[in-house]
Amino acid sequence: MRRREFISLMGVAVGWPLAVRAQQPAVPVIGFLSSRSSDVDASLLTAFHKGLAETGFVEGHNVAVEYRWAKGRYDLLPAMAAELVQKPVAVLVSTGGTVAASAAKAATRTIPVVFTTADDPVKGGLVDSSNQPGGNLTGITARLIEAASKRMELLHELLPMASTIGLLVNPTNPATLIESSEVQVAARGQRVVILSASTERDIDLAFEGLKQKRLDALLIAADPFLFARADQLIALAAQEEIPTLYFRSEFAQAGGLISFGSNFADFFRVIGLYAGQILRGAKPAELPVQQPTKFELVINHKTAKALGLTVPPSLLSQADEVIE
Amino acid sequence: MSSRHLRFRGLFRKYFLVLFLAVVIPLAANGVSEAWLGYRDQRARLDQLLGVEARSAALRIQGFLDSITGQLGWLVQLPWTEEPDERRRIDALRLLRQVPAIVSLTLVDGSGRERLYVSRIGLNRTESHTDRSGEPAIIGARSKRIWYGEVSYYRGSEPYLTVAISGNRPSVGIVVAEVNLKLTWDVISAIKVGQTGSAFVLDAPGRLVAHPDISLVLRGADEATLAPFQAIRKAVGPAGAGFVTSRDAGGDRIAAAAAPVPGPDWTIVVEQPLSEAFGPIYTALWRTGTLLLAGALFAGLLAYALARRMTDPIRKLEEGTERIGAGQFDHRINIRTGDELQRLANSFNAMAAELAVSQERQERIAKLKRFLAPQVAELVDRTGDDGVLEGRRTEVVAVFCDLRGFTAFSARAAPEEVMSVLSEYYEALGTIITKYGATLTSFSGDGLMVLVNAPVPVEEPGLQAVDMAIEMQRSVQELIIGWRVRGHRIGLGVGLAMGPATVGRIGYESRFDYTAIGSVVNLASRLCASAADREILVDTKVAEAVIGKRALIRLGMRRLKGYDEELPVFGLSFDRKPDAA
Structure with missing residues (x-):
């Protein structure tokens, strides 16, 4: 009897440290919600981890990250955001346009959300103001939508004679309307034709119809799904021999003619930084929404030559990168 | 025992304290003065360091602005014509590319009309000819060549500064640039004061222009954010007045110094946590303390x-x-x-x-002392020399006393009575012997022998001995009256003889006696034996010594036992006092 008691006590004594260890708070979990896919966002993740490291966090070491990839299907985002909130996560990161940020915002009012948006976050209803977000959301804006008018201006500088310009948009992205109006404002007598595509097939169809529409040039609207289809777009533009202007430098680097936009991948570092700061106790309401200062113009001279285009010196002098 | 122990401890404690303090006090004084001087030096060093850091930081911020105005200068070198200037448009676009901090450029001709506007993200304008001559930037640049506007916040967040530069003549016009001050972050974050110290810039109204934590700058004109920084600047007071201690936004104590950025009338404040700024002092204090402790030990x-x-x-x-x-x-x-x-x-x-x-x-x-007269014993005692007791030959008077009828009495009387009589007898004689400084050489039963003039010589030994003998007789005769009352028939006879004898100590180990050997002793003894009660018999030499001084009675020639011839014997009268005789 006594011996049995002793053994059971021993069991308690041995089991105790294990129980204590189990009770210790687990490493914090960051929910990562993206409307794109992991391969497309690879460069963003690198910047994200860099930002996290600046606050002393290393994934798998003292922080865990739960990834959710919508792969262009924006309708999946609300459910994914809700699932991450249910886990729960300590911080929710949303990237891939205002659609993802809105889904995150809808899913929680308490868990801090660090978002990326291409648009104005105040107009998009994400925050009260850029300097004082006020709620549980903060993040960065890439100002890609705002830059649409500049892209139209640059396209005019490249092709002063172009009179009909196509704008390829993703109709499932609410920012589409804003962007098309920006483009219209910047138009100097050119006709702007809106092309819609929210699936891979749509893109093919849109390019098939180019010839009939007699388009002189094409603008690609800033949209996560369209960025995810970069290879397809570049290939089709080459095939259809249509001068195309894109919103991220990755396009031009991959063979697109010309791109203008902020260096999103570099800037994404702030997302990791903010997520880390929030884990360390910072309040999202007090972290201002950051904006990029640097916009890069990248010209692919090779593609220009293939299209038989001469890039004017005024444009070349502005280019941050010219791919020969 | 306990008091002795206490005294020992007291002395030990005194020595210990004195020695300990002798080392520790100079050590402590040195340590304290060193710490104090070190503190003063460190303050002076810190003052110098922070002052230099502040001025150098101000130069770097000014350098940031100067590099922009330097670049802008290129755009105001050639005079405007009425024709559109494509060349200048390209220059402006190239400048935008060259200087990332510039958000937009507005070029105004000599008459104040806008000729060109290029923006990093907004739409460009050419030849709009809008009249801008009334704008503060244009007026300012015309009067000052380089004009800095006030800091404003783009979308309430990004700090923008308007800079306007005029050329060296009115026809070249003016360029107005909007500068995004967020790009000063590269400059300000590179400023490190010590290990963890940093710098920040406030404009004249106290808004944050640059700070290593960019999110603080991006909060815009938020009073709560700005208050701690304004408090530090207020604490520092006029720039260049040395460093002060204050508290940063986190409430930590800091040392801060300021320097002006003259162009836009900004103030740059460098700060360093006090714990770090005074780190060397703390280290020195620790070292001093440890050394002191070790020294004390x-x-x-x-x-x-x-x-x-x-x-x-x-x-x-x-x-x-x-x-x-x-x-x-x-x-x-x-x-x-x-x-x-x-x-x-x-x-x-x-x-x-x-x-x-x-x-x-x-x-x-x-x-x-036992056999010496107390005076003699004292003398020997005082001189510490018993040389007088050494054997020698000298002139002595031997005095013998003996009780008459004592043997019969002792045979008859009870022992207590015998001892009582003897005790009274010796007591009386002892006092007298002592009084006259004579030496008691021996006694046995009722007889005793006394020497005069040995070992210590006296003046007139004969007279002295006679006086003593008389007093003895008187004293004992008084006792005898008492004894007779008690029924004892006892008398006293005394004999004196004077002459040379060998005197000295005899005996063994601790049993020493002083005695005299010679015929004079013998003679005295015989005279005593011959003396009847109340009689003092003396020989010729004694008689010669006292003749005329004491009452002598010529008793004629007597035959004494052991002597072949008859010897002249004298008696001494003692009925009256000797001095009266």
Whole structure:
């Protein structure tokens, strides 16, 4: 009897440290919600981890990250955001346009959300103001939508004679309307034709119809799904021999003619930084929404030559990168 | 024992304290003064360091602005014509690319009309000819060449500064640039004061222009954010007045100094956490403290050892003197310190040796006292020399006393009565012997022998001996009256003889007696034996010595036992007082 008691006590004594260890708070979990896919966002993740490291966090070491990839299907985002909130996560990161940020915002009012948006976050209803977000959301804006008018201006500088310009948009992205109006404002007598595509097939169809529409040039609207289809777009533009202007430098680097936009991948570092700061106790309401200062113009001279285009010196002098 | 122990402890404590303090006080004084001087030096160094850092930081911020205005200068070198200037448009676009901080450029011709506007993200304008001559930037640049506007926040967040530059003549026009001050982050974050110190920039109204934590700048004109920074600037006061201590936004104590950025009238404040700024002082204080502690410990050990070294011999001395005092004269104090204490110990040892010798003599003298007159004993005692007792030949008076009828009495009377009579008899005689300074050489039963003039010579030994004998008779005769009342028939006879005899100590070990040997002793004894009660018989020599001085009675020639011839014998009358005789 006594011996049995002793053994059971021993069991308690041995089991105790294990129980204590189990009770210790687990490493914090960051929910990562993206409307794109992991391969497309690879460069963003690198910047994200860099930002996290600046606050002393290393994934798998003292922080865990739960990834959710919508792969262009924006309708999946609300459910994914809700699932991450249910886990729960300590911080929710949303990237891939205002659609993802809105889904995150809808899913929680308490868990801090660090978002990326291409648009104005105040107009998009994400925050009260850029300097004082006020709620549980903060993040960065890439100002890609705002830059649409500049892209139209640059396209005019490249092709002063172009009179009909196509704008390829993703109709499932609410920012589409804003962007098309920006483009219209910047138009100097050119006709702007809106092309819609929210699936891979749509893109093919849109390019098939180019010839009939007699388009002189094409603008690609800033949209996560369209960025995810970069290879397809570049290939089709080459095939259809249509001068195309894109919103991220990755396009031009991959063979697109010309791109203008902020260096999103570099800037994404702030997302990791903010997520880390929030884990360390910072309040999202007090972290201002950051904006990029640097916009890069990248010209692919090779593609220009293939299209038989001469890039004017005024444009070349502005280019941050010219791919020969 | 306890008081001795206390005294020992007291001395030890005194020595210990004095030695300990002698080391610790200078050490502590040195440590404290060093710490104080170190603190002052560090303050002065910090003052200098922060001042230099502030000025250098101000130069870097000014350098950031100067590099922009330097670039802008290129755009205001050629005069405007009425024609659109494509060349200048390209220059402006290239400048945008060259200087990332510039958000937009507005070029105005000599008459104040806008000729060109290029923006990083907004739409460009050419030849709009809008009249801008009334704008503060244009007016300012015309009067000052370089004009800095006030900081404003783009979308309430990004700090923008308007800079306007005019050329060296009105026809080249003016360029107005909007500068995004967020790009000063590269400059401000590169400014490191010490290890963790940093810098920030406030404009004239106290808005944050640059800070290593960019999100603080991006909060815009938020009073709560700005208040701590404005408080620091207020604490620093006029720039260049040395450093002050204040508290940063987190409430930590900091040392801060300021320098002006003259162009846009900004202030740059450099700050360093006080814990770091005074780090060397704290380190020095710790070091001093540790050294002091170690020094005190060492001093304590040293003082303990020294005090022990000093008190140990003293304790030994104390113990030694006590033992010597207790009569242990063979005790020697063993101190080998080679100093005064050893000398003192040696003196004590010598003293002990002398004491031993002295005591031995004392003992010898004490034994002599038994047969010497107290005066003689005292003399011997005083001189410490018993040489007088050495054997020699001298002129002495031998005095013999003997009770008549004592043998019959002792056979008859009870022992107590015999002892009582003897006791009274000796008491009376002893007093007289002492009084006259005579030497009692021996006594047995009722007879005793006294010497006069040995071992200590006296003046007129004969007279002295006679007087003594008379007093003896008188004294004993008074006793005899009492004895007769008690029914004892006892009388006293006294005999005196004078002449040379050998005197000295005889005996063995501690049993010494002083005695005289010679015919004079014999003669005195015979005279005594011959004397009847109430009779004092003297020989010729004694009689010659006192003739005319005491009443002598010529008794004629008598035959004495042991003498072949008859000898002249004299008697002494003692009925009246000798002085009256």
